[in-house]
Amino acid sequence: MxxxxxxxxxxxxxxxxxxxxxxxxxxxxxxxxxxxxxxxxxxxxxxxxxxxxxxxxxxxxxxxxxxxxxxxxxxxxxxxxxxxxxxxxxxxxxxxxxxxxxxxxxxxxxxxxxxxxxxGAFAISEPHAGTDVRAITTVARRDGDDYVLDGEKSWITQGPRAEFAVVLAKLDHRGRDAETAAFVVDLAAEGASAGPAEPLIGFRGVPLGTLNFSGVRVPAVARMNVEGFSGMLEGVNLARLDCASYALGFIRGALRECSTYLGEREAFGGPLSRNPLLQAQLGSMLAAYLSGRNLTHAALESFAAGGGGDNTLVSAAKLTTTEAAMAQSTVAVQLLGGSGVHTDYLVQSYFRDSKIIQIIDGTSQIHQLMLGRTVSRIDWTAPVPALRGIR
Missing domain, CATH: 1.10.540.10 (Acyl-CoA dehydrogenase/oxidase, N-terminal domain)
Incomplete structure (x- = not known):
């Protein structure tokens, strides 16, 4: 298999x-x-x-x-x-x-x-700029051999523990048309600070918080050798593929936990695993896992080929797997009944974490929108619709 x-x-x-x-x-x-x-x-x-x-x-x-x-x-x-x-x-x-x-x-x-x-921390989002990356206001101005960085980043995974951050900033001014660059910023530098960890429903073991930059001097050598948006998009696509791997892991775990629990628990004269209704639900869970896995591997192959991967495949993999993880973890909690909402059982963590991955690295709705825009650019009358290579 x-x-x-x-x-x-x-x-x-x-x-x-x-x-x-x-x-x-x-x-x-x-x-x-x-x-x-x-x-x-x-x-x-x-x-x-x-x-x-x-x-x-x-x-x-x-x-x-x-x-x-x-x-x-x-x-x-x-x-x-x-x-x-x-x-x-x-x-x-x-x-x-x-x-x-x-x-x-x-x-x-x-x-x-x-x-x-x-x-490290990967710092793109700001209090008023998430999906609309052009709205970021963090700015880096050249000053001799350094850049001077000012701004605030929010929702930054591992920000409270990070020693450095890859930071997306506009150059010289905050206009939407400003050139952008990415910098590797030492968070021990004067003027850099991190806020406390935010209380979230999932992924609680890794802190998430704000990063603040007030007149932080960043050596010019720390500017990354790529245009800001395009370089960061590669990182975002890799993070989206990671989301797909978490999602598939949650479904995989749900299959393991549910099959074990239902095989051990008896009701009405036999193990629950023999109940046709429950078997059907597990069958749908397995189908979601296998289909999501195949799509994700196609997206991974495109990323490994270079150029940040096929955006359509990456987006489809992230959307499909994270939506499936939310649906199937909900089923898993229900199948375990009272045990499903007990913290001694892993399925409740899949449920909580699955909601997070529907939101981070592009919400499900954003991926639906991006994929929807792609549809009109495909020749559906062709013998083989051209999906690969579309950006």
Whole structure:
């Protein structure tokens, strides 16, 4: 049903054992926000090589690692969405640094990311600029060998713990037509500060908050070698694919938890797993998992090919899987009844985390809109409708 290479299977077996022995017993600690950064979990993950799956020994992006990173993320998310998110953030920043940062800046931050000892933040959104990226007001003005950065970023994952941030800013003025650039900003610099973690319903193990910049001097060498919007879109697409991996992990976990629970619980003279109505619901859950997985792998292949991936496939994968995760985690909670809303059972965490991934990295409605606009640009009278390559 699911085919992977022998080498990949060996790593995935290690990841599965790691999750069962070390992540699952700390699931509640992780959700309380105390386990990811204050235990050896990230160091163990680094020893396995999870943060470095998309980086080769030369410090360059390894395209062959994207699918394997997805596979590991799926497994981990089925035990802890927060821990999967923490590892994905490390890989996202490794991708941005290896793709566009100057070597001296890359070498300053990359080792810590890969070792599980350094943390970054990806800073695009602002209090009044989410999907409308052109509305951002963070501005960087050139001053000698530096840029001076002013502005506020909001809803920044890992912001309260980050040591550096990849920041999107306008150059020189705040007009909608301003040129943009991305900077790697040392958050220990004078004038940079982070707000407290915001209380969210899901992904509680990874803090999210604001970043403030008031006259922060950023060396010119820290400007990334890419036009701001296009470079950040690559990062956003990678984050969207990560959302798909969390979603599939939640559905996978729901299948595992529901099949186990229903197989053990008896009612009306037999195990609930033999009830045709419940079997039908699990069948729909499996179909959602398999169809979402195939679409996501197509999107991953497009991303690995370069150029930030096929936007249509990436958007479709993010939309389809996150909507399915919300629907199927709701079913899972219902199937477990009272146990489904008890924090001792994982299905309630899938339910809460699934709502988050319907919103982050482009809401479901935004992806519906983007895909809807694509429809009119496809020749549906052709023998094979042209989906790939549409941007």
């Amino acid at each position: 699911i085919d992977v290479s022998p080498e990949a299977r060996e790593l995935l077996t290690v990841v599965q054992e790691f999750c069962e022995k070390e992540v699952l017993p700390r699931a509640r600690e992780i959700e309380d926000g105390t386990a990811i950064y204050d235990t050896e979990l990230l160091h163990t993950a680094a020893a396995i090589g999870l943060q470095s799956l998309i980086v080769d020994e030369r410090g360059a992006v390894d395209p062959e690692g994207f699918v394997l990173a997805h596979e590991t993320n799926e497994i981990i998310a089925s035990y802890s969405g927060s821990f999967a998110l923490a590892l994905s953030i490390a890989r996202l920043h490794a991708y941005m640094l290896c793709s566009y940062a100057n070597p001296e800046v890359r070498d300053q931050w990359l080792p810590g990311l890969l070792a599980g000892t350094g943390f």
